[in-house]
Amino acid sequence: SAKPQADDVVPALVKALQHTDSQVASRAAEGLVKFQARGEVSVPALVNSLEDRRPAVRGAAARALGYFDEVANPAIPALLRAQADADLGVRYEATNALASIPGYAVPRLMEQLGASDPQVRASAAYSLGRFGGSANVAVPMLTAALKDTNNVVRSTVIGALERIPD
Secondary structure: OOOOOHHHHHHHHHHHOOOOOHHHHHHHHHHHHOOHHHHHHHHHHHHHHOOOOOHHHHHHHHHHHOOOHHHHHHHHHHHHHHOOOOOHHHHHHHHHHHHHOHHHHHHHHHHHOOOOOHHHHHHHHHHHHHOHHHHHHHHHHHHHHHHOOOHHHHHHHHHHHHHOOO
């Protein structure tokens, strides 16, 4: 049997986001994650689903957006609005998704490199490293953090720099 092609499946999943059965619509959002290469089609459709009247569908859309990396940068304003959703689950999923999207998370993590608490600085450096090439804008700040007075911070910064390609 032939492997499903993104060109066939993605439009069907985008259409299924509108399905009257909220479970079908939620599963469609999850299914789009498997076709991240079609993010230019999936992300706007998922953003639209953040406005769905059903909390389960809004939450599934927010959760799915967290898997699209920098392709989801245009979804940041809609996810910020979803953080004020009436439904707790939607707010939770929107917050988690934002933490996974470089355009939102990287600048905030860069700010945390200057925190007074060394554990916060180390955690920020570690998290920046997890973004790999999407965090290359942070390299100058990470390089400066190699002079941190805390050994754990310096060690974590080295690890982060190793994971961010030149």
